[in-house]
Structures are given as structure tokens and as C-alpha cells.
Amino acid sequence: MFKTPISVLVLIHTADLQVLIMERADKKGFWQSVTGSLEADETPRQAAVREVFEETGLDTAQYDLQDWQASNLYEIYPHWRHRYAPGVIKNTEHLFGLELPEKLAVKLASDEHVRYEWVDWRVAAARVFSWTNVDALKRLGEQHRLSL
Numbered sequence: 001m002f003k004t005p006i007s008v009l010v011l012i013h014t015a016d017l018q019v020l021i022m023e024r025a026d027k028k029g030f031w032q033s034v035t036g037s038l039e040a041d042e043t044p045r046q047a048a049v050r051e052v053f054e055e056t057g058l059d060t061a062q063y064d065l066q067d068w069q070a071s072n073l074y075e076i077y078p079h080w081r082h083r084y085a086p087g088v089i090k091n092t093e094h095l096f097g098l099e100l101p102e103k104l105a106v107k108l109a110s111d112e113h114v115r116y117e118w119v120d121w122r123v124a125a126a127r128v129f130s131w132t133n134v135d136a137l138k139r140l141g142e143q144h145r146l147s148l
Contacts, residue, residue, distance in 0.1 A: 002085040003037045005076070008048045010034040010065075010096040011136055012056065017144055018103050019124040019137065022055065022113035030129045033136070035093070044094035052098060056116075057107030060098055068095040068139070072132040095136050 011033050012020040024030040036051035038044065045067055049060045071094045076084060084091075103118040119127070121144075125137040 002088075003083045004039070005037075005084055005088050005091040006044070007035060007037045007091055007093045008044050008051060008096060009072075009093050009132060009136055010048050010052055010098055011140055012052070012058070012098045012100065013121065013140060014100055014103055014118075017121040017140060018118045019121045019140070020056070020103075020106065020116060020118055021124050021128060022108060022116045025110065025112055025114050027129075031124075031127045032129065033124075033133055035133075037091075045096075048094075048096045048098075055109050055112055058098070058100075058104070063101075064099045066097045066099070068097060068136075070095045070139070072135065074130070074132055093132055095139070097140060 019033070021031045021033060024032060034051050034055045036047060036054070038047045042050070048065065052058050052060050071092050073090055073092050076089055076091050081089060106116055108114070108116060121137050121141050125134050128134055128137065
């Protein structure tokens with residue numbers, strides 16, 4: 001079964017913008033935030049809740065999950081296109097933020113990620129591999145700056 005070319009990206013962070021990033025199991029050195037494709041009949045919010053739990057063990061109902069009402073359209077990396085129907089090369093990614101009261105230990109899905117770190121949002125933006133993740137981190141930093 002092919003993946004749906006609609007996904008979510010969830011930035012998990014603290015109020016002082018320490019951000020959780022995880023290293024992919026299938027691509028050494030590729031760091032990212034929580035991401036994942038929508039499953040059948042799922043809304044982006046439902047996918048965000050599910051993906052956060054699957055990838056970190058965190059229950060979003062205990063924290064502040066915010067739909068940023070923003071999305072990115074991007075070209076799927078060639079090495080992952082086999083997961084999608086033939087001819088599908090673009091994905092729409094919906095952005096969410098999950099604010100935690102403090103940096104928490106998480107339980108990684110070992111088939112997806114091998115390790116995680118909590119880092120300043122600027123450090124995260126320099127380390128994540130996808131431009132959409134960088135863009136989301138910059139949005140987070142700008143939102144924080146404007147709220148001060």
C-alpha cells in the first residue's frame with residue numbers, strides 16, 4: 001500500500017524554544033522533527049496526535065498542540081519516492097507545534113529513529129535535513145520573538 005502524499009510536521013518544543021530533534025534510523029545523520037503521512041480518513045490534526053505518540057510516546061492531550069494553519073508543498077526526495085504511487089513526486093505537509101512545560105525524555109520508535117536531542121531552535125535549524133523543517137523552526141523563532 002502506498003503512502004498518502006499529505007503529511008504533518010510537528011515541532012515539539014519548550015517555552016524557551018528548546019526543540020526535540022531525532023536522527024532517522026534509515027538515514028544516518030538525517031535529523032528531523034516528528035513527521036508522518038496521513039492514514040485513511042485521518043485529518044492532519046489526528047495524524048499529528050498519532051505521529052507524536054508513535055515517534056515519542058508523548059500524549060498530545062496533556063500539552064498544547066497547536067495547528068499553525070500553514071503547509072508546505074515540496075518535492076519528495078528521490079530515495080523515498082518508492083513509498084508513493086507511481087508518478088507521485090509532491091507532498092503537502094501541514095505544520096503543528098507542541099509546547100511542553102520542560103524537556104522530557106521520550107521513547108523513540110526504534111524502527112524510525114536511533115537517538116534524540118533537545119537543542120536550541122537555531123541549532124535545530126542548522127541540523128535538520130529538510131528545508132520545510134528549517135522553515136518551521138524559523139517560524140517558531142519568529143513567533144516567539146513577536147510574543148516577547
